[in-house]
Amino acid sequence: MSSNPITEQITSRVEEQTGDDTRPVLTYLGPAGTYSHQAAFDRFAKTVHYRALNTISDVFHSVGPAVHLALLPQENSIFGIVTETYDLLRSSDVGESRWVRGAVTLPIQHCLVVRRGKTLRDIKKVLSHEQALGQCQRFLAANLPEAQQVSVASTAAAAEVVSKQPDAAADCAAICSKICLQLFADLELLHEGIQNEHQNFTRFYILANHPTTPLPNTRYDGRGEFNALIRLELQQKVDELNASQDSSHPTVTDLLAALCLPAIRIDRRPSAQHELFGSVYLVEVFDNEASNASRPSQRVGEEDVVTGPLPPWKERILDGIARVVARGGRADLLGTW
Template sequence: MDEHTAPGLAFLGPPGSYSHQCAVERFEDSVWYAAQSAITDVFHAVSAEVPFAVIPQENSTYGSVVDTYDSLRSPEAGQSVFVRGELTLSVKHCLVVRSGVKLEDVRRVMSHEQALGQCSRFLSEHLPGVTRTKVPSTSAAASAVLCCGEGTDEPESAAICSAHCASLFDGLEILRHDIQDEASNTTRFYILAKSLDAPLPGSSKQPRRQRALIRVGNQVKLQREYEPPSTSHSTRIITSTLLTTFGCPPLRIDRRPSLNDIPFDDVYFLEVGDLTLPVTAATIKNCEEEWLQRLQNGVEGINAAGGEATILGVW
């Protein structure tokens, strides 16, 4: 799909990354794809021209994707960029080298930090003492491997990426398949959009909305000089009221340092969802309205208690 007939979707490039694979599986040719060179760039690319994005959020082996939560701390989140959906992808990693290079020749392994973390046992067992170098994406690692080794200033290197990614670059060879530590290795992605409620492209059926991501921080004016982390205001709000605030327990809680430049001032990310709402085609609209009202009430409750809550997305 070209730029004149379809909306743009930003992803962590170059093509061949897991983000790309996941986005193409969901959006096919309903969008044109705008490759970005870092996760924070993907987040900030969301705009009138590129109204959608896909970013990795969490991995079943290695946990939260830090750059994604750091982007969600920014003021644009919940203002001009919203979380509008989730996708999951089964992730099978390969060890990839320039054709002809042997395992014993490899002096450096490059990949996205998530991929290095997801293959940590394999690396310790099969490439002990070999330098592990973080690069912005698995596909950036695959492309970089071609510029390493004999005749260059770079040490002979391997990349961790998917088999599909390896097939996109001439001159690469897969040395090992399935090197992830856990066979069930799965990554969850967020779909981002410029609008909180405009329909997403590519799928005629819009799922009913029953999930949300809420950011809870401190009101800076209420923050005293220095409070030890365990008593910070947002921590107290989270631990004392969370189970009741939205009328359902949170499905996940993440925490990152706030952008307030106050030591140990944290911001929390709560995914909430009520999977018990009885929904039929006839009641879907009412359920959605009730859910949005519950979210709004919860946010007001947190703000009244001295927190600063923002709805970052609903899906």
């Protein structure tokens, strides 16, 4: 089996760490200061080591023995699903060596930051990624109509320029995520939530190297609810289904009925096997029958780990998968949380 250069790089960096720090490593789509970084920090705070990577694929493939966790952008409430993430979820690695262990939702809050002590009256230029500039036009028109808008590579890059470049300190502002205030020195928040659209949210999946990897900074809240992500595929090709008069061949509706679990979202991607119009369905189910009242647990750090017999919710999920297979489809459990 060929080695993965991303995994090797991460392993090398982890091995360089010294001392007794045993916090797990979490990778995310960089650079530092992105909204992926903000979402990860909001969820895990200082309980993990953060590693920024260049692409979603790099983040996905980094998960292994040295990297316990990763954050993958899944969907934006305005722009829809992140197709690269869903294409990676088609991989047989998911459910075998990588698992979805949770979800994080981040409200996109654009912030206007300046060098410490500066005010709106001082600002002559506003730096940010072109999309962020476009998403804040109403605020800029009302409050900084004369300021020049300068597009840079990322929102984090804008914050770094204002923080580190002397010629930008006097009259420049950056539109960026709030976490940039912790990453770059001498920055001050002038306004938070300056975007035009206030119903802009991005959801992320937490990927892990084991199906029961404990998530740091997690506390059991006692709710009898549970989620799972299941990958469904028809064994029969679409053109064969269209040509067949045999009603025994299952359809997607048949597989969902066999699963018999409340589906809260269904997403489709083309088959990874390059079959003509073949499909992979990613089905997120929500088991509201699960009762945690009788589940014995032990505290491990800040995570409750279930012990004892297989809990009822897991039995229902596995029973549903078995029914899909019996009906003639394929179903893989990609993760639970």
